[in-house]
Amino acid sequence: MSTIAIVMMLVAMVVIWGGLALSVISLVRHGNVEERTEAPRRDL
Amino acid sequence: MSTTADDATGQAHGERRRGAFSSRRVFILAAIGSAVGLGNIWRFPYVAYENGGGAFLVPYLVALLTAGLPFLLLDYAIGHRHRGSAPLSFARLRRGTEGLGWWQVAICFVIAVYYAAVVAWALRYTFFSLDKAWGSDPEAFFFGDFLQAGDVRITTDVVPGVLLPLALVWLGVLAIMALGVQRGIGAVSLVFIPVLVLAFIALVVQALMLPGSGAGLDALFTPDWSALTSASVWAAAFGQIFFSLSIGFGIMITYASYVGRREDMIGSGLVVGFSNSGFELLAGIGVFAALGFMAQAGGVGVDEVAGGGIGLAFIAFPTIISEAPAGALLGVLFFGSLVIAGITSLVSVIEVVISAVRDKFDTSRLTATLAVGIPAALLSLVLFSTTSGIYVLDVVDHFVNQYGILVVALVSMLVVVWAIRALSGLGDHLNVHGRPRVGATWRVLTSVVAPLGLAVVLVLSLRDDLGAPYGDYPSWLLVTFGWIMVVALPVLGFLLGRLPWRPGTHLDGPPPGSDPTAPLHPTATPADVHDEGDHR
Numbered sequence: 132m133s134t135i136a137i138v139m140m141l142v143a144m145v146v147i148w149g150g151l152a153l154s155v156i157s158l159v160r161h162g163n164v165e166e167r168t169e170a171p172r173r174d175l
Numbered sequence: 176m177s178t179t180a181d182d183a184t185g186q187a188h189g190e191r192r193r194g195a196f197s198s199r200r201v202f203i204l205a206a207i208g209s210a211v212g213l214g215n216i217w218r219f220p221y222v223a224y225e226n227g228g229g230a231f232l233v234p235y236l237v238a239l240l241t242a243g244l245p246f247l248l249l250d251y252a253i254g255h256r257h258r259g260s261a262p263l264s265f266a267r268l269r270r271g272t273e274g275l276g277w278w279q280v281a282i283c284f285v286i287a288v289y290y291a292a293v294v295a296w297a298l299r300y301t302f303f304s305l306d307k308a309w310g311s312d313p314e315a316f317f318f319g320d321f322l323q324a325g326d327v328r329i330t331t332d333v334v335p336g337v338l339l340p341l342a343l344v345w346l347g348v349l350a351i352m353a354l355g356v357q358r359g360i361g362a363v364s365l366v367f368i369p370v371l372v373l374a375f376i377a378l379v380v381q382a383l384m385l386p387g388s389g390a391g392l393d394a395l396f397t398p399d400w401s402a403l404t405s406a407s408v409w410a411a412a413f414g415q416i417f418f419s420l421s422i423g424f425g426i427m428i429t430y431a432s433y434v435g436r437r438e439d440m441i442g443s444g445l446v447v448g449f450s451n452s453g454f455e456l457l458a459g460i461g462v463f464a465a466l467g468f469m470a471q472a473g474g475v476g477v478d479e480v481a482g483g484g485i486g487l488a489f490i491a492f493p494t495i496i497s498e499a500p501a502g503a504l505l506g507v508l509f510f511g512s513l514v515i516a517g518i519t520s521l522v523s524v525i526e527v528v529i530s531a532v533r534d535k536f537d538t539s540r541l542t543a544t545l546a547v548g549i550p551a552a553l554l555s556l557v558l559f560s561t562t563s564g565i566y567v568l569d570v571v572d573h574f575v576n577q578y579g580i581l582v583v584a585l586v587s588m589l590v591v592v593w594a595i596r597a598l599s600g601l602g603d604h605l606n607v608h609g610r611p612r613v614g615a616t617w618r619v620l621t622s623v624v625a626p627l628g629l630a631v632v633l634v635l636s637l638r639d640d641l642g643a644p645y646g647d648y649p650s651w652l653l654v655t656f657g658w659i660m661v662v663a664l665p666v667l668g669f670l671l672g673r674l675p676w677r678p679g680t681h682l683d684g685p686p687p688g689s690d691p692t693a694p695l696h697p698t699a700t701p702a703d704v705h706d707e708g709d710h711r
Contacts, residue, residue: 132396135229135398140392147236151450154448157610
């Protein structure tokens with residue numbers, strides 16, 4: 132493989148798989164928002 | 176007297192009846208399963224190679240970030256906020272737009288009918304790989320022995336070798352659909368997606384070990400920077416992102432409606448979008464490493480063996496499998512991956528139709544599955560298990576993609592953004608629990624960049640098709656299964672939109688309790704909402 136092809140392959144891997152890793156980390160850190168089950172407001 | 180408690184109870188009942196994914200993880204896997212399909216494996220590598228190689232990365236990423244992800248989030252917002260299938264979500268968004276949802280449903284029905292046939296071919300080829308049944312001439316085997324394709328004319332001559340696997344695919348898929356959102360689609364995604372990723376990683380490792388693989392990767396990643404000045408290269412990038420993300424034709428709206436109200440749809444969308452592209456990159460490496468081996472074995476350049484679509488899967492890969500060490504394993508991994516990726520995408524496409532039928536006609540899951548599945552399966556068997564199946568499939572696939580999906584996505588986007596100006600409310604909905612927040616940039620990308628990108632892709636495609644008949648097929652075939660079909664779909668969609676909703680269906684705005692900040696009724700916990708069990 133030529134140097135430029137190796138560089139482009141690495142750039143693609145870092146950007147796309149790195150983007151995936153970052154988005155997973157961000158989602159996990161943000162965490163679940165618990166579904167609350169308090170009694171509903173009653174508007175009569 | 177109506178109370179919010181009554182509304183919340185009704186909403187909880189409605190969500191139980193429709194079904195839902197049990198967790199965000201299941202939803203993300205199902206959405207990845209929908210996005211990762213045959214196109215990721217057999218379309219992306221060749222599109223990238225043909226449009227600048229390594230340089231294609233630039234327009235590809237621009238398209239992903241400026242059009243693909245913003246559009247994906249728009250779909251999520253529509254479905255998640257309005258808690259319904261595509262027609263119901265559009266009807267709740269604005270009554271007059273319901274027909275757009277049915278147009279999307281009609282397109283999904285057509286796609287399901289032919290997509291199953293390709294999955295059936297891949298299923299058969301998984302077993303052919305074991306003894307390399309194609310012999311020394313995979314092309315003659317595929318068109319002759321396997322499909323028994325003759326002249327371009329419509330026939331009723333059934334090919335048993337296609338009929339049986341196709342029937343099997345439909346039986347399996349309909350069983351999944353009948354089980355419901357969580358126990359069917361969710362459970363299959365939980366198993367199939369990790370298996371698919373592992374199988375494809377194994378394939379890539381094996382392909383990289385083959386002699387000549389470096390030459391294949393060299394061909395794929397060597398950049399042609401001059402390509403960046405070509406409009407067609409940018410259009411190819413937008414087209415690839417758009418087609419591979421399953422956006423704009425109801426799938427993501429439907430899936431998002433099955434997600435808990437308080438989930439982070441923005442973060443989930445980013446994971447799905449990057450997962451889809453991550454798999455495409457993996458596929459590119461595996462496919463071109465194998466093509467490099469094929470070129471070296473044949474003593475030719477990679478440019479002479481590079482290809483995409485059906486030719487890559489059913490002609491080039493069998494050649495590689497025949498010549499590679501441990502070729503049978505490579506074949507099982509490749510065609511097995513196609514089957515898995517195809518099935519998870521196929522169920523998402525059929526779910527759009529089933530969900531719409533359930534919402535509109537208040538039927539049970541089983542009834543809707545049979546009402547949708549039996550006609551689809553019969554049509555699929557009649558059209559695609561015959562000696563003329565390959566021609567009809569090629570034409571329908573081309574036209575439903577270029578002028579079905581593309582047009583409905585563009586029209587839907589323009590209507591939502593510009594005609595009824597719903598973007599602001601949808602963005603606010605995403606931001607309640609979503610991170611990172613969407614703001615003015617997202618609104619600009621969704622209202623200007625994404626529609627513009629789609630419009631350019633559409634115009635270039637139209638120019639090509641009007642310039643020369645697609646695939647050199649005869650006019651009657653292109654008119655019947657191409658132009659008439661794509662015109663009939665919106666007409667059918669808007670007619671279906673005229674049918675009355677089941678009594679009590681909430682229309683005109685998001686349903687009660689769909690606001691993510693609103694409290695849930697005590698009876699509606701995530702645990703009891705996630706599976707319908709509604710087999711009345």
